Amino acid sequence: MAIRAQELTDWEVRGFYPHVPHLGQSMETGVVMGGVTDWMTATVPGGVHYDLWAAGWIENPYYGMNSLNCEWVENRWWMYKTAFSFQPEAGEKVYLNLKGVDYKAHFYLNKEKLGFHEGMFAAVRFDITGKLKPEGNELIVLLEHAPDEMGQIGYTSRTWTQKSRFTYKWDFSTRMVPIGLWDGVSVETTGMASLDEVRLEPLLEEENGRLIASGRMTIDGDAAAGGDPVVVVSLFDDEVLVDESELVCKREGTNSLNWKLQLNVPAVRSWNPNGMGEAGLYGVRIRIEFGGKASDTWQGFTGFRTLEWIANDDAPDSALPYTVRLNGRRMYIKGVNLTPLDIQYGTVTRDRYERMVRLLKEAGVNLVRVWGGGIIEKEDFYDCCDRAGILVWQEFIQSSSGIDNVPSKDPHFLELLKETAEAALRVKRNHVSLACWSGGNELMDIEGMPSTFEDDNIEMLRRLVMEHDPGRYFLPTSASGxxxxxxxxxxxxxxxxxxxxxxxxPVEHYNQYNRSDSLLHSEFGVDGCCSTESMACFLPESERKVDTMENNPVWRHHGEWWDTLERDTALFGAPDDLEQFAMMSQWTQAEGIRYALEANRRRKFRNSGSIVWQFNEPFPNVSCTSLVDYYERPKMAYYWARKAYATKHISLRYDKLAYSAGEHFMAEVFLHNSGEAEAGSWSAQLFDETGRMHWEMNENVLMPDNGCLRITDIRWPVLDDSLEWFAVRLQLGQQDPNVYVFSLHGQHPFAWLRRLPPAQLEWSCRSTRTERGVDTHTFEVLNSGSSVAWYVSPASSHPAAPSGRPDWFCRNAHEVLMPSERRIFEISAAAGSGIEPSSFSFMSWNNNKQSGGR
Incomplete structure (x- = not known):
């Protein structure tokens, strides 16, 4: 909130041993004590590790086991400094605003100490009116070493900081504890009247919208002659003024004033979640006028929708409400859990947030849980979710620790937690995407039962939510039991x-999900390897071979808990090479995730939704439960989850993956629809390795309104013991089909996927269109051979960016093409990126090398 703002970006940083900067020179000799490092260029927002890497003081901490050589960084003090000029205008108040200071810091302006701060999530703001020189101002931020906090394994009851805990070591990341200025720093001005906080309450009433805007302002004590301030609130639809209202705030002897205004929107464009309509957004501008001129401003966005949490169908009376009803219509949660995008979270830019949210939207996700062991993200993330129609389940910064999971009652911790919560509540409550708050991740009592509002820690948070964001749903923890x-x-x-x-x-996985009666499955997953392209970015060449976490310390460093070799060897037999192992591992992950999502969705509204653990990872892992790896490469599981989350979908219920002669294969086919009732068609085929069809059905159907429908059973006697496999192919209308594969062997049941007869692929780029700065290339791929082409995906000869992240994205991949079948693939890249259609090729697990483009 400001009239004028100047970002401070020209920074340097230098490391010291603890307390050295406070003393400055030796008591014994008088010698000025030097730093651990020299001064180096600093990136703000950012982090010290990033600057040390850029300056050559440390090697790439994401590569190999280099992060072990960086653990000294968290144990040093770090001094940031910048010089700037800023000339306030007459009557302006000047503030220094630091949005993200990590973690304990001392602040000096022109050698005068401004204050001290502990924490990470509450902005630090100093009134520096009258403290600036006309030019050549020096700002120093001195950061103490990182506090000693617990990683994933420890005692939650002994937690004493509000520092993001996953950086102290978690199953999906190494220990790399950030220090630095992880969000922006600016000098800002207001007049004598300034906004302290803003609250937007958008209300949807049939076809009209109503916005109640309220807040608090403070008038500087020296401004007695300024008269009464005026608040003006303006509402815009794509920069067109929709409504405007103003209020004269009578001071009546006080300099702290509350205000409230109402604006109206006829024929409102409602805000809808991804897959349920447009996410209509409106711009809001709030302006205070005092003494005849602008004194402070606030700008943001809002959306109009109703959101309730209601009871599940057939839920026990003791259950909390877990079903979302949005704009009067129940919404099945198609969710994912989000970890911080990077272990060095300060380096995450708006562009990275936009790419991640684009991946979420393309996957059909309508809700993301921001996990309590990570961070409260920068504002850019919530802005992107507002625009994409993705609801946010926001947790406060608390998490389980394994040895005990009891929320901390340490008085200092509770004070820090309160500060974090209040800061988050006052800012995030204005995002239309915010669906609920949660006390934290996997918090429990001493008996291992999920925490309730009877816990003093959780009750404090509940009261804060009621005070600062009344009406918003608050869950004590996830899971809530x-x-x-x-x-x-x-x-x-x-x-x-x-x-x-x-x-x-191949048996128990299906038994578990077929028998589940969960009302909400807010965290679960399956692990799988990343691609060999990603492995090449962080594994030394000598380590790029089939191995295990137990045998290989480098692999263990990148995914210790998530070794899949034994699992995948049992299914496929021993892999021939690393490429094959990665494919096997990703297939098992995809199969496991797809079945869990479809099984939960078959119980729609008795089960209110699935929230997959996890969508992304903040550190590169050989194997992990993420759907998208650190380099933003989607795994096979991403694409199969995308299908399972489609608005209209067809799925198969079965009991196991392996059969033998004399058994009957029995399965059930279900239709899923998150939209309105609609006529459509579906088809199903059961075929074997010879191409012979054993069962086939095609029908027209009325898709159920926002529901699930069992449409047929498949029953097939398995008689031919010479066969290795059979498959069921389901297709809804013109959508890409779902293919389920089954084995007729008990030992290594899917070894046949490693010795497939070769397929032949031909492809051509049919069109290219450019919209909103994105080039989309449409390819047609033909299986021109006589064998099934298994799991067809694109590849590109265009080099990845220096970050290791590819500059392109394919909307569909890992598709199964029958002989003579054609399939459309859409590949997008930033316009002007230089990525040409000719750089793409298509491969399958059994691709014939003679295949090619045309």
Missing amino acids: PNEFLMIDQPGRNHDVHGPWKYGG
Whole structure:
């Protein structure tokens, strides 16, 4: 909130041993004590590790085991400094605003100490009116070493900081504890009247919208002669003024004033989640006029929608409400859990947030859980979610620790937690995407039961939510119980549950999800390897071979918990090379995730939704439960989850993956629809390795309105013991089909996928269009051979960016093409990136080398 703002970006940083900068020179000799490092260029927002890497003081901390050589960084003090000029105008108040200081800091302006701050998520703001020189001002931020906090394993009850804990070591990241200025720093001005806080309450009433804007302002004590301030609120639809209202605030002897105004929007464009319509946004501008001129301003966006959390169908009376009703229509949660985008979270830019949210939207995600072991993200993330129609479940910064998971009652911790919560509540409440708050991740009592409002820590947060964001839903923790973890042998207790995070095997995995009675499955997953292209970015060449986490310390450093070699060897046999191993591992992850999502969705509104653990990873891992790896390369599981989350979908319910002669294969086919009732068609075929069709059905159908419909059963006697496999192919209208594969062998049941007869592919780019700065190339791919082409995907000869991230994205991949079948693939890249259609080729698991473009 400001009239004028100047970002401070020209920074340097230098490292010191603890307390040295406070003393300055030796008591014994008088010698000025030098730093651990020299002065180096600093990036703000950013972090010290990034600057040290850029300056050559440390090697790439994401590569190999280099991060072990960086652990000294968190144990040093770091001094940031910048010089700037800023000339205030007459009557202006001047403030220094630091949005993200990590973690304990001392602040000096022109050698005068401004103050001290501890924390990470509350902005630091100093009134520096009268403290600036006409030019050549020097600002110093001295950061103490990082506090000693626990990583994933420890005692939650002993937590004492509000520092993001995942950086101290988690299953998806190494230990690399950031220090630095992780969000922006600016000099800002207001007049004598300034906004302290703003609250937007957008209301949707049939076809009209109503915005109640309120807040608090402060008038400087020296401004007694300024008269009464005026608040003006303006509402815009794509820069066109929709309504404007103003209020004269009578001072009546006080300099702290509350205000409230109402604006109206006829024929409002409602805000809808991804997959349910347009995410209509309106611009809001709030201006204070005092003494005849502008004194302070605030700008943002809002959207008009109604959101309630209601009871699930057939839910026990003791259950919390877990179903979202948005704009009067129930919304099935198609969710993912988000970790911070980078272990050095200060380096995450607006562009990276936009790319990540684009991946979320393309995957059909309509809700993202911002996990309590990470961070409260920068404003850019929530802005992107507002625009994309993705609801946000925001957790406060608390997480389980394994040894005990009891929320901390340490008085100092609670004070810091309160500061974090209030700062978050006052800012994030104005985002239309915000769906709910949660006390934290996997918080429990001493008996291992999920925490409730009876816990003093959680009750404090509940009161803060009621005070600062009344009406917003607040969950005590996730999972909220009564079972913490999914336990199918305890039906009726699996309300909001977590787990499992591993593939259960070719029988038990399906038994577990077929029998689940969860009301909300807010965290679960399956692990899988990243691609070999990504491995080349962080593994030394000598380590790019099939190995295990137990045997290889470098692999263990990049994904210790998530070794899949034994699992995948049991399914496929021993892999021939690393490329094949990565493919096997990704297939198992994709199969496991797809089945879990479809099984939950078959119980729609008895089960209110799935929230996959996890969407992304903040550090590169050989294997992890993420759908998208550190370099933003989607895994096979991403694409299969995308299908399972489609607005209209067709799925197969089955009991296991391997059969033998004499058994009957039995399955059920379901239609899923998140939209309105609509006529359509579907088809299903059961075929074997010879291409012979054993069962086939085609029908027209009325898609159920926002529901799920069982449409047929498949029953096929398995008689031919000479076959290795069979498959079921389901297709809804013209959508890409779903293909489910089954084996007729008990040992290494999917070894046949490693010795497929070759397929032949031909492809051509049919068109290129440019919209909003994005080139989209449409390719047609033909399976011109006589064999099924398994898991067809694009590849590009265009080099990746220096970051290792590809500059292109394919909307569909890992597709199965029958002989003579054609499929459309859409590939997008930034306009002007130089990525040409000729750089793309298409491959399958059994691609014939003679295949090619045309």
